[in-house]
Amino acid sequence: MYAFEFHRPTSLRQAANLLAKAEDGRVLAGGQSLLPMMKLRLASPGTVIDLGGVPGMTGIERKGRSLVIGAMTRHAEVENSPVVKEAIPALAHLVSVLGDPAVRNRGTIGGSLANNDPSADYPAACLALGATIVTNRRRIAADEFFQGVFTTALEEGEIIVKVSFPVPSRAGYEKFRHPASRFALAGVFVAKRGGEVRVAVTGAGDSGVFRWEAAETALQGRFVPKSLDGLKPSTDGMNSDIHADAAYRAHLVAVMARRAVEKALRR
Amino acid sequence: MAVTSIGARVARKEDHRFITGKGQYVDDINRPGQAHAVFVRSPHAAATIKRIDISAARKMPGVVGVLTGEDLAADKIGGLICGWMIHSKDGSPMKAGAHPALAQGKVRYVGDHVAVVIAETLLQAKDAAEAVVVDYAVEKPVVDVASALAKGAPAVHAEAPDNRVFSWHLGDKAATDAAFARAKHVTSLDIVNNRLIPNAMEPRAAVGDYDSGNDAFTLYTTSQNPHVARLVLSAFIGVAPEHKLRVIAPDVGGGFGSKIFIYAEETVCVWAAKKVGRPVKWTSDRTEAFLSDAHGRDHVTKAELAMDENGRILALRASTKANLGAYLSTFASSVPTYLYAPLLSGQYDIPAIYAEVDGVYTHTAPVDAYRGAGRPEATFVVERLVEVAARQLGQDPAKFRARNYIRNFPHQTPVIMAYDAGDYHASLKKALELADYKGFARRKRESARRGKLRGIGFSSYIEACGIAPSAAVGSLGAGVGLWESAEVRVNPIGTVEVLTGSHSHGQGHETTFAQLVSDRLGIPIENVSIVHGDTDKVQMGMGTYGSRSGAVGMSAIAKALDKVIAKGRKVAAHVLEAAEGDIEFKDGKFTVAGTDRSAGFGDIALQAYIAHKFNGQELEPGLKEGAFYDPTNFTFPAGVHICELEVDPQTGDVRIEKWTAVDDFGVIINPLIVEGQVHGGIAQGVGQALHEGAVYDPVTGQLVTASYMDYRMPRAEDLPSFVVDTTVTPCPSNPLGIKGCGEAGAIAAPAAVVNALTDAVGHEDVPMPATPQALWRACQKAPRLMAAE
Structure with a gap:
């Protein structure tokens, strides 16, 4: 770790001001990605702004047809929340297979989304559920929010405050874990709300989370695993590394999608 | 007890x-x-x-x-x-x-x-x-043996212009070739023993x-x-x-060797x-x-097994290229040579064996001993060959093994080793029962109904442990003697400190060594402390590796304890006013034979230091004895491990359903610790088979697997509860009958897993580590045509 300036603001406004002022400031929202990178000297922010002291950024609430989760809500709280389990059990399941207990007890939903790791779980849920990411300045639809590997629509000085998930009628998440890191090698979140079906894929694509439209169309017809028979995403744009080449990843996406639909129907 | x-x-x-x-x-x-x-x-x-x-x-x-x-x-x-x-x-x-x-x-x-x-x-x-x-x-670097040995490859060191550190061999080539020439059936395999990073x-x-x-x-x-x-x-x-x-x-x-x-x-x-x-x-x-840290394994081998018309093994031939890395680490040269080829007879009566090994420099981290060191590589060669041979001959792999097992001991193999004791049939029989081998076909059908591929695999391993005697290892090129030392210091009130040249880094010596002392001297285990790991306290020692601390280190302690008891007898003779020959020592008491006159161990220790009851010129005061122990042979732990697993052909995911291990470690001091060693060894062996593999970029020579984000360690969730049992043939080559247990699991496991995987997918083309991707690919391949079915 290199030396850095540390701030612990007590209001969102103060945090935003500090972030705007800092030359290479980073927000600390759980630190499960940022801190290891800093320890390895792979990240060297000059200023770290800890959101842990900002009130009103945690909590889980059912608001009509939406589930609203504060940005600083820890994964473990989402995993164990009766409200989440009732509204979107697939989301509670997703969080239960995210990282390990230590990560789940420190990491937050806002931190995960702002980081937008191409293999993270949460982006798949946001994209498939059509979530809205609420910041200190505006509301951003998930379709606009995720813009590529570790890249989001967030602007300088913009901080995620909460995330609002429309409650689906059916949803399921299945992931095949990376053998070593346990991130998603291929994770697929399927959600059905009214007549709309959305399928989001994480871990597999070389530009981060994406929607698999062919599967959405197929499932729109009939929301059953069989609708996906013979369907496989193109290997173009799939990640390829020592653990999984593009063909294997594309295959896994198809298998996970099928299993996610099975799971969504089991409820 | x-x-x-x-x-x-x-x-x-x-x-x-x-x-x-x-x-x-x-x-x-x-x-x-x-x-x-x-x-x-x-x-x-x-x-x-x-x-x-x-x-x-x-x-x-x-x-x-x-x-x-x-x-x-x-x-x-x-x-x-x-x-x-x-x-x-x-x-x-x-x-x-x-x-x-x-x-x-x-x-x-x-x-x-x-x-x-x-x-x-x-x-x-x-x-x-x-x-x-x-x-x-x-x-331009060379990172694997093939590119290092290619014509015109850059030399890692000028001293070895073709990157060959040695071209070594063992066994009778002519006799082996002759046996192959008259064989009815030959099984041959290309084997890569994957490179591992120790990760203590x-x-x-x-x-x-x-x-x-x-x-x-x-x-x-x-x-x-x-x-x-x-x-x-x-x-x-x-x-x-x-x-x-x-x-x-x-x-x-x-440590695991590293x-x-x-x-x-x-x-x-x-x-x-x-x-x-x-x-x-x-x-x-x-x-x-x-x-x-020094890495482990990294062999590329072509291996062949020759059989007669009845499926009896006639000969084994292996040609191995061993990656030694960029520099020769402390014992690097011994691992792919004398710790490897002499084990190629396995548990089998093989009349002729020939092995050649090239040690090769590459631009990678030095490679040296890692849990098992050479013996896992040898076991993998032998147990893959035997399994595939049985399949090709259409024979049951258990029966094929049993038919070829060594029956009589001592047994001289054609590759140096003289096995002193064992009962391989007993281990196999017990393992087959514990694994419910008979019920496997039913379980395989049940898995198939769920779309899963079930497989069963055996590993009938042998190892040579103790890494001694000194004269033997010296004749094979060791620069040191491989005995062990001990000193037993009895304090005046009868508590005991044992100084040992062995070193505990997870093995539990403070417990097992104290058990030996408690057993021999009849004193509470709390009265014993074990001192190790300091050259100012312990005069000399050779340390802990090669599952040697029980067989060699404890034997040295036993020898020193014998001397302490002998001296105690002399002191007791004076104290109890009897002839030394009449003093018996049992359960912590010195007794005059046939009388009720006795003195406890602590009393005699005190008398040894007070020295009032005897003439200090005739009998030295004090009670402290040392010993150096050099065994008469390697020890030969052996056993049978059976792995039963299920592959998901849709994803390449594996679940180990059952693991049965029946090991013969000779006399066991502490079953709890031995089982722990077996558990850890199996976990590391499963790690090698399914998960772990060091990958260097072939162009840049960068280590791609340089963190846990890419190097996959075995996890608790990967492993079932092991069924662990033993058979016992005491080792005749040391006074305690101990064979050693520290490496067995890591030696046995890889072959058991790969034999089970190849059984599940129906062909032999499964690499280590058998990652999900590799297994998914293997599942795409058509199963072999079964011979003689």
């Missing part, structure tokens, strides 16, 4: 210390005035160092010193050594290049040591290390300390054999003479302590551990 005697399940005495955070590891040791070392490491696999500019680093805050290979050379500090001489087929000695502790002119793998920066704090040392400017002329929980660390008043050095280091470290640092590297160098290996958190070796970092820390006039501490971080 008393609760703490031999054979009792005594809970580990040392665990209270460890689980309450009271262990003292090297990183817990801080010396007054201590400074911190950070190594500048090569970012290139192969390069010539044109210039090292340390001027900016020297001026950085807190910097105490910046040292390079030039400083080492100026102080006449020698290079690191390989302690086992191997001669090639043509009689020439192995071609070893120099191995300086800090690079001199060239770097040969990513992570190679270029310079050391010593500063007041670790952070200051890290910052200054980044300010060392090294001008490299980058060269505690990374390596060193603290060097220099006392200018006495011109004496102390080195605290994570070592499995502190006396060997002192010997090498004194006699070969020349840091200080032995009486001026104390080496302490305190609590050590796992802490046997004498590395650059501890050499530099102890030398630099005098150079900068400050104690110097270095603790490896995990990335450094991946890059610079």
Whole structure:
């Protein structure tokens, strides 16, 4: 770790001001990605702004047809929340297979989304559920929010405050874990709300989370695993590394999608 | 059986210390005035160092010193050594290049040591290390044996122009070739034994300390054999003479072989302590551990098995290329030669065996002993060959093995080893019952109904442990003798301290060794303490590796205990006023035979020190005895492991459903600890088979698997509850009948897993590690046509 300036603001406004002022400031929202990178000297922010002291950024609430989760809500709280389990059990399941207990007890939903790791779980849920990411300045639809590997629509000085998930009628998440890191090698979140079906894929694509439209169309017809028979995403744009080449990843996406639909129907 | 005697399940005495955070590891040791070392490491696999500019680093805050290979050379500090001489087929000695502790002119793998920066704090040392400017002329690396042996490949060391360190062989080539010529059936396999990175929980660390008043050095280091470290640092590297160098290996958190070796970092820390006039501490971080701990395995082998018309094995032939890395580590040359080829007979009566092994330099981290060291590689060759041969002949793999097992002992194999005792049929029979082999076909059908592929695999392994006797290993090229020492010090009130040359880094010696003492002397286990890991306390020792501490280390203790009892008898004769010949010692009491006159062990100890009851000129006061024990043979633990698993053909995911292990370790001191060793060994063997594999980029020579984000360790969730049992044939080659158990699981497991996987997918083309991707691909391939069905 290199030396850095540390701030612990007590209001969102103060945090935003500090972030705007800092030359290479980073927000600390759980630190499960940022801190290891800093320890390895792979990240060297000059200023770290800890959101842990900002009130009103945690909590889980059912608001009509939406589930609203504060940005600083820890994964473990989402995993164990009766409200989440009732509204979107697939989301509670997703969080239960995210990282390990230590990560789940420190990491937050806002931190995960702002980081937008191409293999993270949460982006798949946001994209498939059509979530809205609420910041200190505006509301951003998930379709606009995720813009590529570790890249989001967030602007300088913009901080995620909460995330609002429309409650689906059916949803399921299945992931095949990376053998070593346990991130998603291929994770697929399927959600059905009214007549709309959305399928989001994480871990597999070389530009981060994406929607698999062919599967959405197929499932729109009939929301059953069989609708996906013979369907496989193109290997173009799939990640390829020592653990999984593009063909294997594309295959896994198809298998996970099928299993996610099975799971969504089991409820 | 008393609760703490031999054979009792005594809970580990040392665990209270460890689980309450009271262990003292090297990183817990801080010396007054201590400074911190950070190594500048090569970012290139192969390069010539044109210039090292340390001027900016020297001026950085807190910097105490910046040292390079030039400083080492100026102080006449020698290079690191390989302690086992191997001669090639043509009689020439192995071609070893120099191995300086800090690079001199060239770097040969990513992570190679270029310079050391010593500063007041670790952070200051890290910052200054980044300010060392090294001008490299980058060269093309060779990272695997095939490219290193290709025509025109760059030489890693000028001493070995074709990168062959040795071309060694063992066995009777003519007899083996003749047997193959008349064979009815030959099974042949191409085998890659994957490269592993050890990953002990505690990374390596060193603290060097220099006392200018006495011109004496102390080195605290994570070592499995502190006396060997002192010997090498004194006699070969020349840091200080032995009486001026104390080496302490305190609590050590796992070794698996990787802490046997004498590395650059501890050499530099102890030398630099005098150079900068400050104690110097270095603790490896995990990335450094991946890059610079000696790796394991990495063999490429072509193996063949010849059989007659009845399926009896006639001969075995193996040709192996072993990747030794960029430098020869301390015992690197012995691992793919004498710890490998002599095990190629397995548990089988094979009349002719011939093996040839090329040791090959590459631009990768040095490769040396890792849990099992050569024996897992040999077992994998033998057990894959036997399994595939049985399948090709259409025979049941268990029956095929049984038909070819050695039945009579002692048994001389054609490759050096004389197996002293064993009952391989007994282990197989028990394992088949425990695994419910008969019910496997039903379970396979049930899995198929769920769309899963179920497989079962055997591994009938053998190992040679103890790594002794000295004369034998000496004749094979070892630079040292491989005995063990012990000293038993009885205190005046009858408590006992045992000093041993063995070293515990997870094996539980403080418990098992104390059990032996408690059993022999009839005293409570609480009255015994075990002292190890300090060259100022223990005079000499050879350390712990090769599952040797029970068979060799405890035998030395047993021998010293015999001497203590003999002396105690003499003292008791005076105290009890009887003839020495009439004194019996049993259950902690010296008794005059046929009378009720007796004295407890503690009373006699006290009398030995008071020395009132005997003439000090005729019988020396005191009660302290030492022994050096050199066994008469290797020991030969053996057993049968059976792995049953299920593959998901849609994803390549594997679940191990059941693991059955029946091992013959000879006499067992503490079943609880032995089972723990078996569990850990199996986990590491499963790791090799399914998960672990070091990957170097073939073009750049960068280590791709340099963190847990890419190097996949086995996890608890990967493993079932093991079914572990034993059979016992006592070892006749040591007084305790012990064979050793530390490596068995790691030796047995890989073949059992791969035999089960190949059974599940229906063909032999499954690599290690059998990752989900590899297995998914294997599932796409058509199953073999079954012969004779």
